[in-house]
Amino acid sequence: MKIESFWNALKLSTNPKLIFVCLGNICRSPFAQMKFEQLLQQSEVKRKHEFIIQSGGFIHQKDVRIHPMTERALLEEQIPIERIEQHFPRRLRKHKEDLLDATALIVMAQSHRDIQMPAKYRDKTILLSAIALDGKEIDIPDPALIENFEEYKQIMQKITDYLKTFIKLLEEKGF
Template identity: 30%
Template sequence: MVKVLFVCLGNICRSPMAEAIFRDRVEKEGLQNHIEVDSAGTGKWHQGEPPHAETRGILGKSEISYEGIRARQVEEGDWKKFDYIIAMDRKNLQDLKAYQVAHKDIKVVKFMDYVPNTDQQDVPDPYYSGNFDETHELIQEGCNTLLKEIKQENGL
């Protein structure tokens, strides 16, 4: 079982959007018994809350379920559980890399590494920008690329 964790700051906009979209892709390909997906935040401000209303809205328009997704903070156990930890921006990556020292076997990367043909370094945080459509488009593209890579690397 390949386990993927998406991480942003508060776990109510970008990372739950990525979790829902990636889970949808995994299920549509019949890989739910091979790939597990979750999301978390580096901060704990929104713990227990559902995704942001606009995140829920944009996922709903795409008929992608966000059922069961609740904000939580990255915890020590995540480093033992997940194979891929995907940071939504450079600051999240920096925060995660501080913990990676003791867990060198886990792949910790920036989400935008999976979005080809762009100079953007970070998935813009729509909590601040208000542009949920841009974030949604980038996440869709990155999730497609990430799933292809995981399938190739794991013979799925």
């Protein structure tokens, strides 16, 4: 999805449905979902539009709820533990109705769009960085195997920065 198509799709949607997507839905995408929900609540955009915000992944996560460092990073972002505990990884291939209904599928890396995403949904897929950087695509690395929390948090901060820019652009565009 080109950046112009993304903004047009949002404008044409009464209740835009955005799904943040990564591989396992335990690190980047749930962080992005909950942080975006928080930022949206603090924004004028929330008063004008009712966004539907979800997250999902491509691989099956057995006996995993959310990555412990994602939980820690979300708590540091003042996301309530009750909200974090509501998250359970969703394998999007089992939720095709959500993929069909989505206004946009916001991925963290080009491989999510180009390899993991089924071809019929790629026309509504865009990288988070492309939204914040006017079409420029920069992958957000998978932090799942990072053991140092400060390094892990740097990736989550990049997601936060992109989301803040996204909210600012929504406000500037009159959403």
